[in-house]
Amino acid sequence: MSARRGLTLADLVLLAVLAVVFGFLYWALVQAWGALQLAMGPFGDLAQHVLAGGWMIAAPLATYIVRKPFVGIVVEIVAAFVEVAFLASPVGPMLLLVGFVQGAGAELPFALTRYRRYGWGVFVASGVSAGLASVALGAVRFGWLQQDWFAWRLGLTVVSSVLLCGLLARVLGDALARTGVLDNTALGRARRVGAAAAERPHDEVPVA
């Protein structure tokens, strides 16, 4: 099998497409977000943590689909690059670092299973570790540790990451796999093996 051969062009394009679509959806969201944030005053800054997990979902999703080392990191860096170079993100190239840290955080639990296990528990762990990584970086960039609301920031981010980054990635990955667009990825192949083991296919067995 080619699984150990590093990222193929098809893998890389898939990562780029995930990065681009999520980048675009975030971009659309941010267009609506600014005014809301202003209206909430000081709480606007806190409210970003409610959605924090959503910004990182590409990493566990990509890892679930491609199942190779560094996929989570690569997809987040590409996403950051897309936002900087194509979507004119105000955060600037600092996003590349943010992407790296968040991607690494989300990918870590998968790496610990050596990219073999994709149960719900691993996705929860991925969410938690992505959330922690993200808060740690924010603490350095914005000095959150010296602020009053650190516990709130930490709690909201971790909960959001478990739901919107970890668990949602698994749900979305399965839904996408059902549509057939992921047939030629590791996820698609794993599901075929699973389905074949569970029951014989309705169609005649392939001639070969």
Added chain:
Amino acid sequence: MTTALHETAVLETSGLTVAYPGHRAVLRDVDLEVAPGERVLLLGPSGSGKSTLLRVLAGVVPQLVDADVAGRVLVGGRDTTATSPADLARDVGTLGQDPADQLCLPTVADEVAFPLENRAWPVAAIDAAVDRALARVGAAHLRHRRTADLSGGEGQRVALAATLVADPRLLLLDEPTALLDPAAARAVGRLLHVDGAAQVLVEHRLDEVVDLPPRTLVLGADGRLVVDGPTREVLHDEAAHLATLGVRLPGASLEPPPARAVPAGAPALSARGLAVRRGGREVLRGVDLDVRPGRVTAVVGLNGSGKSTLLLALAGLLPHAGTVTGGSVGVVFQRPEQQFLTRRVHDEVAWGPRRAGRRAGRRGVRRPGPGRRGAGGAGAGVRDPDAVAADALAAVHLAHLADRDPFRLSGGQQRRLSVAAAAVCGHDVLLADEPTFGQDARTGGATAALLRSLADEGRGLVVVTHDLALVAAVADEVVVLRDGRVLAHAPTHALLGPDADPRVMVAAGLVEGTRLRAAGHRVPA
């Protein structure tokens, strides 16, 4: 092992059998040989494995798309199942049907230079080669354009230039004119004949491609090669056989329907002075149109003449000047995937009726709602949505796929699903954008019959299409659009029959040999 003949063949398969994982084989025991410079036409019903065969020849199956491949495939003497597609590309040029899937880079010049860069051509030689390739397909003026801004026909020409630029020995062409209007299809079709290169051409539109390859292969529904012979003989002698397979034949029965009387009464939808601006340009202006219950209006015109824009405006989905009045409107969009809402084929069709039922239940009404007319509008609220869906699926030959995910259907199947899903919503007017795109003769006929039955139920239909067989089969009247204006609007037989105004024909994108034939006027294949 290899005979002298094998050494000279540019392409050779023996006992080729291909199965996608979990499905039965789509190609069986295909033996094929193509000599250098030889041109071959490949026909077969939808789903018979034509695209699969081309993908095997290009090395895409099984290397990039998983499948079980048995038998032998040699292209330029190399085994395509073991040579990477990128390496095979040194001998093979591939062109598909949708430019959106093939133009990978932001500008036209980059796109055409890309294959040469990958072959490590010296930089100095690339520019001249790019110019030559673009000039060859009549696209020299597009050199500095962005690929995202090209129209369908322009995009297809640029993709062709990028395919030809490195002088491949074998061309694999998969419905390269599918999205084009007849005139553009004819222009691109003429460019496909490249001296010296062997080619395998998959093409449904035999009317428009004037210069058909001299040899024809036909795949049967079970994926076996059933016919192999000179094109002229195959199309004549095997016509009946091909028709039973569902293959579209050139010059096939394009007979306009009997003229129906214009029904009295108010139009179901009425547009006056319709004008739309998109991207800073006026792409539709001064359009007046009445859609009458029980009648089908076909809208034809070149790519970019404003057909889809007209539908969107009629449906109230675009800001427009002018007025549109009338009943409720359903729309079948140009790309089926974009309108799916559910994760199951059956639910997809049942969605509209269920929603209508819930709405009616909330309001506590059993009678047709305001603006609804006739039996059709009332029916949707009364019948069981699941029964409605099952009937509609059967009508478009999809009953066996009721449990699939809609996104997992083939393009042609998705098209039929989207038509069925819109048809059951009980709208007064249905607007359909290219409803028979990607269909073979049989499924295209089923879709046409469904559309006609809606009209016969008393609904108004507007059908945008490049497909003359459809116009002939269902349309009562035809609107010809040019540059966003109505150039002509008249009953079908008057507008497209043998005595039609040539100016109108050209605007409609129709050329000699593709107009409707009065009975008896058959153009030989």
Added chain:
Amino acid sequence: MSGAPRFGRALEHDSVLHRRNPTVKLVVLLVVSTVLLVPVDVATPLLVGLLLVPAGAAAGRLPVRTLTRAALAFAPFALSILAVNAVTRDGPVVARVAGMEVTGTGLTVGTSLALRTLVVGLLAFVLTATTDGPRLMTSLHQHARLPAHVTYAVLAGYRVLEGLPEAWTTIRRAQAVRDPGRRRGAPLPRDPASLARAAFALLVGALRQGERLATSLQLRGLGSGPRTVHRPVPLGPADAVLAASALGTCALVVLVTWRLGWLLTWGTLAG
């Protein structure tokens, strides 16, 4: 002006900055924004901004209006950072607003972080307004040794991105008209379920297009061996001048505020 956003396209005029090497511009911006992570006083980001933003705008011949509009887009984010810092940091209380204590330290740090956001945002805007995204990719391929596979994968992603705004509106419309009770001209539904369905269809379509583009790239011979670059992005002495002057300015400001004792960092703040 209006219509679909033109992602990744430089403003159409020409300027000194348009002609500079994209990789150099990106690296300069990366370094400047990294340096700006350190100070939390008001003076340092303010001075860097006052020197670099007008210089960048002039070199890029960016109209003041365009720049102002960009600044306004980042303002809510900056203001909310200011607000939250003002009320959540320990220190001498200078005012009470709606029951929350505004501290001097909070105001200083908040203003500094807000300024940093504005400065980095504006510099990033100057970069994107004067840099063609695809040229940046080619340049990274050439000058930063980014592998061809990665470069062209991102460019394929860019092609997908260009089509997304239109795909999004089309999907929203196509799904909306499936509702039998919909009136002509009614606004598109904005409930979360509708938006989620549209986003899913968008993702499926993009993934499918991506798979086909990946195939096309290989059918055009990408990955069959060594390759040449047909339209190289130039890299010359002027780029060195750009890098030296921008980074020099930045270093000088930090040096000056440090010597004058204005420079504050998280370290000095805590200590």
